[in-house]
Amino acid sequence: MPVSRRTFLGGGLAAAAVAVTGTPLLAGCASDKKNTAAANAAVKLPTYTKYGQIKPDLPGTDVVLDGFLKYPANPVKAIADAPGDGKPITFMTNIPGAIPPAADKNQFWQELNKRLGSELQISMASNDEYKDKFATRIAGGDLPDILNIPPDTPQIPGLVKSKCMDLTEHLSGDAISKYPFLANIPTEFWKGCVFNGAIYGVPVPRGMSRTSLALYREDLLAAKGIKDPAPKNFQEFFDLAKEMTAAKQNKWAWTRVPMSTIRMMLGIPNVWKEEGGKFTSMYEHEAQEQALEAGRKMVAAGVINPDAFNDKASARKQWFNGGIAAFDYDSFVAWNQYYNDNSAGDAFAVNMLDVPGFDGGEGKPWMGSALNNVTAFSKSSTHSAETLLKVANWMAAPFGTEEYLFRKYGVAGRHYTLQGTDPVPTKVGTVETGIGLQYISDSTLALYWAGKPDVPQKQHAIQEKVAKRLVYDASYGLYSDTASKKQTQLAKTMTDLEGQIVQGKKPVSDWKAAMQNWKSSGGDKMRSEFEQALSDTAGK
Incomplete structure (x- = not known):
């Protein structure tokens, strides 16, 4: 999740x-x-009414943000x-x-x-x-x-x-x-x-x-001779992580297990999917167990910082800025924040990976909340x-x-x-x-960073690349009283289990029973409330 x-x-x-x-x-x-x-x-x-007095250098669309090379x-x-x-x-x-x-x-x-x-x-x-x-x-x-x-x-x-x-x-x-x-x-x-x-x-x-994908330290990858990384499937993504890991030197590929990226590779919904008036939760998708197996494989291979399961988000940001990790799953807002907090000097450079399909082709990135x-x-x-x-x-x-x-x-x-x-x-x-x-x-x-026109150029380029493939949360703008009261706790239960599974402490097969429990504890009720809300707004 x-x-x-x-x-x-x-x-x-x-x-x-x-x-x-x-x-x-x-x-x-x-x-x-x-x-x-x-x-x-x-x-x-x-x-x-769009304010038209200021013309961007890199014009956006209704999805892609406007970019500026200078103020x-x-x-x-x-x-x-x-x-x-x-x-x-x-x-x-x-x-x-x-x-x-x-x-x-x-x-x-x-x-x-x-x-x-x-x-x-x-x-x-x-x-x-x-x-x-x-x-x-x-x-x-x-x-x-x-x-x-x-x-x-x-x-x-x-x-x-x-x-x-x-x-x-x-x-x-x-x-x-x-x-x-x-x-x-x-x-x-x-x-x-x-x-x-x-x-x-x-x-x-x-x-x-707020759309999030795999951010990477362009300077650290370049130092290893890797320019313009573009893994074409999960295996290449995994191989790239292994290449960027040197545990004896306290260097790992990832700040955390990139479960969201893996789920996007597999076409798992962005929270809720709606088709023909019927809602499906990401938890129910048939590829969840495959995603968990892939996440577990990455943990077992040692490409994730071993402190990932204990520390807060602020620690992950320090690992990425300090070069202890080369990849972090985060957003365009965070991309700018990394430049703000940069402690690595002028060489510091960040970029973002597109998301491939798990076995090739194109993945399905999630639109940010x-x-x-x-x-x-x-x-x-x-x-x-x-x-x-x-x-x-x-x-x-x-x-x-x-x-x-x-x-x-x-x-x-x-x-x-x-x-x-x-x-x-x-x-x-x-x-x-x-x-x-x-x-x-x-x-x-x-999209802008003072004195660094290459930052908005990179940001605009990746946004243009993914814009047409973005997957939206179908529940946005619809209210479910059950989701309002129970979603956070139910999501935490599933996220906690995910952490246990990817660390190898529980089997992947435990997901199915947990998903059934999620459904009976409120998931099914949320679904019916969202379906009803959608039906009530039909034609409005």
Whole structure:
């Protein structure tokens, strides 16, 4: 099972709430009856209007992201007035990096507050701790003005109905034109913000930027004489891993077992597949045992870092950056993050493998999950919905604008230096700017890396290669109450078994019984709820 960040963040919310309060997360605000598929499908989604002022060097499509070889020389100042209302605005979020200096010691944050026209007070937690903090705040009823809700939070419809503003009148159809950079977020991403027959939030879009494949250290492979690796089947993929492993020198091919890659080689569904109105889970696919056998073979051959089963994602990133591992399964967002964290100097180079068919031909890559989070506004906020939407709109100003340049890079001289027209972050810049603004709102990712035009070129090339073959999760935009309550725990059970099987601690044959148990413990109910939801939206 691919543990995406959204699955991971959603992971312990219900358990955390029980630990904190002794009750499930949303006891007393269970899903409202009006959260029907038909009611949600009837909502007029925001009209998509692409912002056309900035022309990409590498034009994208509705799937492939726009690429830029350098930052535009004269960034457009896209928003004339400060969006805030002069009063402090509170926000709660996770952040992927280290906790940055507090506002009184952080010049980026101070300048941000000036530009917003309101002091932004941010309560932040690491990715690992956010689920507990979120559950505690919800249980205590102590909500900030702006709330980062992970998509896998149990029973979101009940949560947003009882705690958050209904934004439909402000965002539905052409009403969104008042917020041009929210209108610049494609319609598809808004489907994940509709509950109880209403729009309850702003999407933080991912999709293609979250699509994950095998990332590799191009410089490490080149040092072994391997240029443009393109394994044509699983055997060649496995042979390449063996070639990049030297256990005595503390060097392994992989940071973890590339189970998702193997599953894509075998055409296993991306979470849920739908055909003729019938849903099938990835767990039920006939090739699962073959995939597990292949993963076990890789572990037995010693091509996976032996600490892979004990350490967190942050450790894997350090192995890849430090050259202890040459391959990592991750996304386009992570690709950029690797350059940000690069400790190997100028030679450091990352690229991505296409996924072949297991026995040849082409594999079926999975489209990344659509949303990082839904940003909702507390009903008890003293700010108007318009003010909070203006702040979200400011945060969504796209690549090439002055607002984006400041939001991502800070102030010239302190937070970045210009290399031509490219902003190159300073150490202070990297530390001070990491305050989680991208989780209030954001534009879709632009393919770009300051001073390294080869990065967006490589990213654009692989996206163009896989775009037509991408496999989507058929359950996106459909709500299943059973999935909301049980999916995380059931997925964990299957992932734990997968780990035992690939390490050789349990036989592959155990998968079948576990899959039957998954079905009877909620899987079949999820399936029927998704099928019903799809049927209810037919023709809408």
